Amino acid sequence: MNSSITIITINFNTEEYTIDAIKSINKFYPKLKLLLIDNGSRTEKILNLSRLNEEIENLEIIFNKKNIHHGPAMDIGIRKCDSDWALTFDSDALAIKNGFIEKMLDNITDNTYAIGEKFFVDRFGYKQEKNKNSIEYIHPFCALFRIKYYLALPPFEKHGAPCLKNLKEAQKQGFELKHFPIQNYVKHEWKGTVKSFGYNLGFKSKVRKFIRKIMMPFER
Numbered sequence: 001m002n003s004s005i006t007i008i009t010i011n012f013n014t015e016e017y018t019i020d021a022i023k024s025i026n027k028f029y030p031k032l033k034l035l036l037i038d039n040g041s042r043t044e045k046i047l048n049l050s051r052l053n054e055e056i057e058n059l060e061i062i063f064n065k066k067n068i069h070h071g072p073a074m075d076i077g078i079r080k081c082d083s084d085w086a087l088t089f090d091s092d093a094l095a096i097k098n099g100f101i102e103k104m105l106d107n108i109t110d111n112t113y114a115i116g117e118k119f120f121v122d123r124f125g126y127k128q129e130k131n132k133n134s135i136e137y138i139h140p141f142c143a144l145f146r147i148k149y150y151l152a153l154p155p156f157e158k159h160g161a162p163c164l165k166n167l168k169e170a171q172k173q174g175f176e177l178k179h180f181p182i183q184n185y186v187k188h189e190w191k192g193t194v195k196s197f198g199y200n201l202g203f204k205s206k207v208r209k210f211i212r213k214i215m216m217p218f219e220r
Contacts, residue, residue: 001101001102001104003083003084003085004082004083004084004085005032005033005083005084005085005086005087005101005106005144006032006033006034006035006077006081006082006083006085006086006087007025007029007032007033007034007035007075007086007087007089008035008037008074008077008078008081008086008087008088008089009022009036009037009088009089009090009091010037010073010074010077010090010091010180011037011039011049011091011141011150012038012039012040012041012044012067013038013042013045014091014092015041015042015045015048015049015198016116017189018049018091019023019048019052020094021089021090021091021092021093021094022034022036022052022059023055023056023095024093024095024096025089025093025095026056026058026059028095028098030058031058032058032087033058033060033079033083034056034058034059034060034170035059035060035062035077035081035185036049036052036059036060036061036062037061037062037064037069037073037074037076037077037107038062038064039068039073039086040063040065040066040067040068040126041050041063041203042061043113044150046063047133049061050086051056051058051084051172052096057180059218061180062076062077062080062131064076068158068160069157069162070142070156070158070162071155071156071157071159071162071163071184072155072156072157072158074088074129074140074156075155075156075164077135078145078147078150078156079151081139081147081186083086084147084148085144085145085146085147086144086145086147086150086215087101087142087144088140088142088143089142089144089186090141090188090196092138092141092188092190092198093141093142093187093189094173094187094189095182095185095186095189096185096186096187097185097186098185099185100142100180100182100184100185100186101144104116104144104180104182104183105182106170107178107180108178109176111175111176112146112175112176112177112178113144113146113150113153113170113175113177114138114143114144114146114147114167114170114177114178115138115143115144115177115178115180116138116139116140116141116142116143116144116176116179116180116182117138117139117141117142117143117179117180117181117182117183118137118138118139118177118178119135119136119137119139119178120134120135120137121134121135121164122134122199123135124133124161125137125142125159125161125164126145126159126161132158135164135167135168135171136167136177137161137163137164137167138143138162138163138167140162141182141186141188142182142185142186142188143182145153149170149175150166153166153170154166154169155171156188165218172205198206
């Protein structure tokens with residue numbers, strides 16, 4: 001691979017899944033740097049993660065003092081990188097087949113900002129069929145983001161769809177978002193932090209859901 005890549009994984013009290021996730025991708029890509037960001041997990045959970053450093057020498061762990069949520073933690077990770085690309089890799093993802101990073105890189109152009117599973121969402125981040133108002137969205141469970149373009153866009157945020165504003169602005173600026181059948185290579189278990197602890201997005205999320213319910217008939 002000619003491009004440099006850092007793998008970023010976020011953990012919050014689900015170290016049993018996180019450890020499996022990191023080991024699965026390190027098995028196929030042992031030379032790539034791994035950046036694990038813990039979002040203020042309990043002490044006993046942190047101890048289990050720390051032991052990974054003894055097994056994986058290319059792993060760096062950042063311990064946040066509190067849970068700043070998935071999007072802001074990914075933002076910290078990306079800004080920490082000194083590579084060309086960041087591969088976001090969820091704590092409940094498992095790499096099951098080799099070669100996907102190489103194939104993703106083979107499918108990019110100079111204008112590509114992100115590549116991964118692409119689908120369409122509404123302005124609130126909910127998945128929908130493509131229409132005149134829909135937004136292209138790359139799911140970050142396993143996706144490549146070009147760092148120099150990321151730094152010129154709004155950061156990932158505390159949101160059920162943490163990349164929404166970022167990707168919406170990327171499209172406005174003319175950057176390319178490419179689909180790649182990542183599910184053929186990476187299994188997303190959907191049993192990580194969200195299933196265990198929920199999104200915990202607070203009042204703003206409830207307001208968004210209420211507004212969406214009202215506006216849906218007018219935006220189709």
